[in-house]
Amino acid sequence: MKVEKRMKIDDLGCWRRTHYSAEITPELDGKEVILLGWVRDIRDLGGIRFIILQDREGTVQITVPRDEADEQTLKKTGLLQRQYCIGVKGVVRAMAKAPRGVEVLPKKVKILAVAKQPLPIDVTGRTPADIDVRLDARVLDLRRDENQAIFRIRHKILEAVRTFLSKKGFLEVHTPKIIASATEGGAALFPIAYFEREAFLAQSPQLYKEQLTMDFEKVYEIGPTFRAEKSHTRRHLTEFISIDIEEAFATADDVMKVAEELMHHVCRVVKENCQKELKVLKHTVEVPSLPFKRITYDEIIEELRGGGFKIEWGEDIPTAAYRHLGKVHPYFYFITEWPTRLKPFYIKPKDDDPERSEGFDLMWHWIEIASGGTRVHDKKLLIRRLKEQGLHPESFKYHLQTFDYGMPPHAGWAIGLERLVMIHTGRKNIREVVFYPRDRFRLTP
């Protein structure tokens, strides 16, 4: 056991960053800079010491030659260990032998925080760790290059979605996540203690966003949703972010166009702006051509029959069959005209064929990434559909009452953000693309 060294922690004082690591280029030769970040790696050769400093923009080499550095700096840099938070004031030197042809010679070093050794995971990524171990040490894990890339792409996607929807005239809204009763039936809700009453975490903004079409016509929400499903797969979470839109005076066809244009836009933005990140992830993004294929449920059943899957009309499609579809349709496609009985009560049955609905799913390979449709806006029909699905219209009193005030015909969809990020990062486990994932078994950190 190592004797704890008395480590003096320095104050940030008046030090402010002048450059990010990535901004240190050979052209800055001779310039004094202040860098703030973390020690990623140390290579001490005896007469010369290399410290790799990492910040949010990348890394830069701090070089400490014994015969060039003053004693204080030599001593201080000798104390450094991986993941110490440090500040470096020094001079840039163009140096062909250094990474990126540039290094910083420190004049003064501040240790702002220390890190306990040995660390639970290797942030350089050389010694791999299992996802469970990584998630337990998530803050360290997120410093890894791969995660920096994933979450930058995630950010870019969100930015692209907001820009796109805003330009299309959608207003960003936020609906309550604490609700009094089930919104859709089906998926299980998490009950919570709400003072002296029981409440639930919202499984979807569905009913609220529909209501808001009465006032704002085109709305979208990007927010958390909660599902108390005991799912245990690489594509399910108990808490995830849903991108929802709802549009008045529109049908499934109209909002499918919005969805495919959005996918096209997002792919383009990621492809154009995230090459560095994609390279780290060894992944590529193809911009899809428009329009996406639209395949009816009936056609899908027929296709699956050809692939050896015998699915009765009106049955849901099992995962194995979806995997087969993913091979036949290797990119985005819609499955349309789902049997009404397979869709929630608010999905509109076709006028001329009520067994079939105006509900659709947006697929990517074998994974469902969005679900939507034309909604029922006729109160009587909505009540009938509620009953058909075994739900009690009384529990939807406040929702149903809004249909008395001129509910416009409307349509919408919901996209799972995490699945969208999986597509753009090539990650196979949804937990990889969430900062602090929550699943059936994980509630910490």
Add this chain to the structure above:
RNA sequence: GCCCUGGUAGUAUAGUCCGGCCUAGUAUAGGCGGCUGUCACCCGCCUGACCCGGGUUCAAAUCCCGGCCAGGGCGCCA
């Protein structure tokens, strides 16, 4: 909820089938020492582990039972 697989140092693994040769091997991280151009630096020395409980046996990391935990799949879904 069901099914399959697994649990060995901080991390990742070898060994487990076919019990004894394991005083548990390796890499990396960590400690100490050396090294002036590293970039997975290198070299030497050192620290550090068989998930928990029960059973079988002369003998258990290894076989059996239970538990806990993890990974994957199914169902459900986004």
